[in-house]
Amino acid sequence: MTLQDSVALVTGASSGIGEETAHALAREGADVAVAARRRERLDALADDLEAAHGVETLVVPTDVREEDQVEAMVAETVETFGRLDVLVNNVGVGVGSDVEELSTEDYRLMMETNADGYFFATRAAIPHLRETEGNLVFVGSFAGQYPRPFNPVYAATKWWVRGFAHSVEGQVGSDGIGVSVVNPTEVRTEFGSESGETFEERFEPGEVTEPEEVAEAIAFAAAQDRSTVHEIDLYRRDKFDGW
Numbered sequence: 090m091t092l093q094d095s096v097a098l099v100t101g102a103s104s105g106i107g108e109e110t111a112h113a114l115a116r117e118g119a120d121v122a123v124a125a126r127r128r129e130r131l132d133a134l135a136d137d138l139e140a141a142h143g144v145e146t147l148v149v150p151t152d153v154r155e156e157d158q159v160e161a162m163v164a165e166t167v168e169t170f171g172r173l174d175v176l177v178n179n180v181g182v183g184v185g186s187d188v189e190e191l192s193t194e195d196y197r198l199m200m201e202t203n204a205d206g207y208f209f210a211t212r213a214a215i216p217h218l219r220e221t222e223g224n225l226v227f228v229g230s231f232a233g234q235y236p237r238p239f240n241p242v243y244a245a246t247k248w249w250v251r252g253f254a255h256s257v258e259g260q261v262g263s264d265g266i267g268v269s270v271v272n273p274t275e276v277r278t279e280f281g282s283e284s285g286e287t288f289e290e291r292f293e294p295g296e297v298t299e300p301e302e303v304a305e306a307i308a309f310a311a312a313q314d315r316s317t318v319h320e321i322d323l324y325r326r327d328k329f330d331g332w
């Protein structure tokens with residue numbers, strides 16, 4: 090399995106898991122299109138990818154809540170490279186916690202980013218992935234697998250991601266498209282920045298998973314050329330302590 094001569098598109102690539110995933114895919118030989126809103130971060134990442142791995146890159150500043158921008162993101166990737174082998178739906182935000190205190194604005198932010206954004210990108214990518222018999226990889230979460238006493242709306246978006254991904258898997262598997270979900274527990278990234286404290290700040294190095302580890306799991310799923318990696322759970326080892 091290799092990603093040599095492949096083209097990958099990663100959403101939420103300006104930090105955390107997405108940024109490390111772009112590196113992991115480029116290390117395996119893929120040319121990589123990187124999408125998020127912060128263009129300067131993406132420009133710097135693209136320079137790093139080209140210097141470190143000798144691959145081609147494309148920067149596509151995109152707000153995944155905007156249908157037109159997501160359509161353009163996929164179209165520009167295919168126009169530039171001539172194909173699409175891998176889409177990593179990674180973008181995601183979590184804000185707030187208790188349902189009775191959650192504003193409608195924050196509810197919509199999570200639904201539009203974590204659910205609508207994945208739908209728009211998946212819909213646009215499927216025809217191109219069918220051509221290459223490529224792979225769709227979704228970033229889910231432990232929060233989308235088990236009930237927990239924290240931010241039910243964020244959790245529900247991740248249950249949605251898993252439900253959507255596996256249903257799409259049922260639909261496009263016979264077209265030769267692989268569909269995978271990768272579920273991390275806590276990862277040291279900028280996640281949580283909307284609420285004032287990032288997971289990078291909250292957790293010490295070594296306390297929870299690092300984004301590079303999740304990126305390797307995503308790259309493993311993305312490099313499959315025959316089988317589907319149905320789901321990978323990548324948990325911190327003490328997750329069930331006191332469960």
Ligand SMILES: NC(=O)c1ccc[n+]([C@@H]2O[C@H](COP(=O)([O-])OP(=O)(O)OC[C@H]3O[C@@H](n4cnc5c(N)ncnc54)[C@H](OP(=O)(O)O)[C@@H]3O)[C@@H](O)[C@H]2O)c1
Nearest residue numbers: 101103104105106125126127152153181275276278279280
């Ligand atoms: N960290 C964890 O503990 C953890 C655990 C389980 C699952 N996850 C999931 O992992 C995925 C990646 O998160 P992360 O931990 O790497 O967090 P992160 O460092 O905060 O990265 C989130 C990325 O999403 C982008 N983004 C946010 N809103 C966007 C929008 N409207 N349009 C386009 N891009 C947008 C951000 O870039 P811009 O601001 O530049 O747009 C950033 O690149 C998410 O789906 C998250 O739910 C994280």
